[in-house]
Amino acid sequence: MTALEQRFVQHFGEMGSRWGINRTVGQIYALLYLSDRPLNADEIAERLGFSRSNVSTGLKELESWQLVRLQHQTGDRKEYFSTPDDVWAIFRTLVAEKRKREVDPTLSMLREAMLETPVTSAESHALQRIRAMHDLIELTSRWFDDVQRLDSRTLTQLMRLGSKVQRILAARNRLSQAGNRNAKGH
Amino acid sequence: MTALEQRFVQHFGEMGSRWGINRTVGQIYALLYLSDRPLNADEIAERLGFSRSNVSTGLKELESWQLVRLQHQTGDRKEYFSTPDDVWAIFRTLVAEKRKREVDPTLSMLREAMLETPVTSAESHALQRIRAMHDLIELTSRWFDDVQRLDSRTLTQLMRLGSKVQRILAARNRLSQAGNRNAKGH
DNA sequence: TAGACTTTTCAGTAATTCCTGAAAGTCCAG
DNA sequence: CTGGACTTTCAGGAATTACTGAAAAGTCTA
Numbered sequence: 001m002t003a004l005e006q007r008f009v010q011h012f013g014e015m016g017s018r019w020g021i022n023r024t025v026g027q028i029y030a031l032l033y034l035s036d037r038p039l040n041a042d043e044i045a046e047r048l049g050f051s052r053s054n055v056s057t058g059l060k061e062l063e064s065w066q067l068v069r070l071q072h073q074t075g076d077r078k079e080y081f082s083t084p085d086d087v088w089a090i091f092r093t094l095v096a097e098k099r100k101r102e103v104d105p106t107l108s109m110l111r112e113a114m115l116e117t118p119v120t121s122a123e124s125h126a127l128q129r130i131r132a133m134h135d136l137i138e139l140t141s142r143w144f145d146d147v148q149r150l151d152s153r154t155l156t157q158l159m160r161l162g163s164k165v166q167r168i169l170a171a172r173n174r175l176s177q178a179g180n181r182n183a184k185g186h
Numbered sequence: 187m188t189a190l191e192q193r194f195v196q197h198f199g200e201m202g203s204r205w206g207i208n209r210t211v212g213q214i215y216a217l218l219y220l221s222d223r224p225l226n227a228d229e230i231a232e233r234l235g236f237s238r239s240n241v242s243t244g245l246k247e248l249e250s251w252q253l254v255r256l257q258h259q260t261g262d263r264k265e266y267f268s269t270p271d272d273v274w275a276i277f278r279t280l281v282a283e284k285r286k287r288e289v290d291p292t293l294s295m296l297r298e299a300m301l302e303t304p305v306t307s308a309e310s311h312a313l314q315r316i317r318a319m320h321d322l323i324e325l326t327s328r329w330f331d332d333v334q335r336l337d338s339r340t341l342t343q344l345m346r347l348g349s350k351v352q353r354i355l356a357a358r359n360r361l362s363q364a365g366n367r368n369a370k371g372h
Numbered sequence: 373t374a375g376a377c378t379t380t381t382c383a384g385t386a387a388t389t390c391c392t393g394a395a396a397g398t399c400c401a402g
Numbered sequence: 403c404t405g406g407a408c409t410t411t412c413a414g415g416a417a418t419t420a421c422t423g424a425a426a427a428g429t430c431t432a
Contacts, residue, residue, distance in 0.1 A: 002309055004302050008316065011295045017388095018288050020206050022420065033319075036311040041379075051422050056380060077378065077430070087318045091326075102204050109197045116190050123188055125222035130194065132273045133219075139345045140277075146348035157355055159325045162332035168354055169343055203418095208390065227409080237392050242410060263400080263408060 001047055005034050009048070020102075024050055024058045029067060029083070038071055038080035066093045088152035095144060103141055110134040187233055191220050195234070206288075210236055210244045215253060215269070224257055224266035252279045274338035281330060289327055296320040 001009070009030040016026035027048050032039060039047075045055040059081060062068040067090070068081045084090055110130055118124035150158065158165075187195070195216040202212030213234050218225060225233075231241045245267060248254040253276070254267045270276055296316055304310035336344065344351075 002306075002312070004299055004304075004309060004312055004316075007295065008299060008312075011292065015288070015292060018206060020204060024420075034312040034315050036308050053380075053382090053423075054421055057421090060380085079379080087322045091322060102201070106197065106201060109193065113190060113194060118190075120188075122222050123190060126188070126190055126194075126220040129220050130190075136273045136277060139342065143345040143348050147351075150349055150352055154352055154355060156325065158351060159329045161355075162329050163336055165333075165344060165351065165354075166336055166340055168351075169340060169347075210390080239393075239410075239412090240391055243391090246410085265409080 005031070008034060021061070022058075024048075024054055025061050028055065028058045029062055032068060032081055033083045035082070038073070038082040040076075040078040040080050042078070044081075065097050067097075086152060088155060092148050095148065099141055099144065103137060107134065107137055107141070110137070191217070194220060207247070208244075210234075210240055211247050214241065214244045215248055218254060218267055219269045221268070224259070224268040226262075226264040226266050228264070230267075251283050253283075272338060274341060278334050281334065285327055285330065289323060293320065293323055293327070296323070 009027050012026040012030035013023040014026075016023045019026065021029075027050075028044055031044060031047060041052060041055045041059060044050075044059075045052045048055075050058075059068065062081075063070065068083055071080050071082065072078075073080055084093075110133060113130050114127065114134060116123075116127065118127050147155070147158070195213050198212040198216035199209040200212075202209045205212065207215075213236075214230055217230060217233060227238060227241045227245060230236075230245075231238045234241075236244075245254065248267075249256065254269055257266050257268065258264075259266055270279075296319060299316050300313065300320060302309075302313065304313050333341070333344070
């Protein structure tokens with residue numbers, strides 16, 4: 001393993017816990033991400049110095065995140081793993097999975113809670129807070145859903161635009177304001 | 187604690203590990219979020235059944251995330267804690283902190299790695315991958331920086347717009363395309 | 373269908389993270 | 403100063419999570 005790979009893999013291992021995955025999984029992913037060819041479990045285990053079974057579990061985990069692709073090589077019974085090429089595609093699956101695991105459960109808890117009828121004033125305040133959180137999460141995740149469907153090119157363009165979208169929004173507002181004024185007979 | 191709070195707090199405890207915080211911290215935050223008045227550490231400890239010291243640590247953690255606000259009540263030496271009211275503001279700090287802890291370190295590792303000169307073809311491929319990841323992360327985090335500065339109203343508007351921004355982009359593209367054609371004398 | 377090759381499961385151990393109670397630290401009023 | 407009201411620190415135990423080696427299960431070929 002070159003010094004470059006070494007450092008990259010190392011970093012993903014250390015960050016692992018912050019990202020909510022473990023060291024092993026992080027390092028396996030990092031190794032696959034940099035590799036210019038698919039690797040099999042034995043190669044991974046050997047290069048990273050993990051037990052074969054640990055690698056097996058780690059790969060299963062990565063598969064459940066849809067972050068690795070399994071393929072076979074002709075004349076070899078081993079399973080080979082690689083990561084998709086398009087980084088935007090990777091980003092999309094990452095966001096989608098995170099959403100499924102980390103926000104959807106919360107969203108449904110909030111939805112259920114919102115069916116409650118408040119009796120005390122404290123409870124009514126709590127419900128208000130719950131509603132606020134729910135609305136925010138719903139709005140942002142809908143937005144993600146929506147924007148995620150754009151192709152990589154458009155997405156990049158949108159990102160580059162950044163807060164300049166504000167200008168567009170401002171323009172729209174001026175237009176609709178003017179429209180309202182006219183409608184009201186000013 | 188009402189059944190409503192109970193469930194909410196419980197959920198934040200369970201999700202804690204997925205969010206990269208621990209049970210205690212999650213529950214403390216949840217309790218404060220719903221509360222209609224600031225709470226002191228003893229009240230929190232009592233309501234959640236945690237030791238006083240555990241609550242102290244948890245609150246320190248939340249302070250480091252800038253997610254709670256400390257205040258004093260006249261005639262009481264205890265410290266009282268609450269969460270900000272504006273959920274968008276909360277969201278912004280959350281994103282900012284996550285970025286600082288979870289992406290910035292990676293970004294600087296990638297930047298350093300990009301200074302390397304590849305010798306083998308494998309290394310050159312690795313560098314290419316590193317660059318791709320770097321560019322994506324840089325682009326998205328710049329975008330966040332940018333958009334985060336918008337006020338809550340505009341942000342909501344932007345979110346509601348969703349992928350309809352695509353149309354605006356498409357319109358812009360048509361315009362600049364037309365411009366190019368004209369410039370080229372078609 | 374035996375047997376070689378491969379992946380998965382799992383019980384036990386190692387490592388890490390969480391939590392507590394006790395002690396130490398801080399701050400202020402008298 | 404001193405005592406009391408409060409907060410923080412920290413060593414050690416509890417709980418959780420990660421990892422391993424061995425055994426089981428699966429899969430293909432001869």
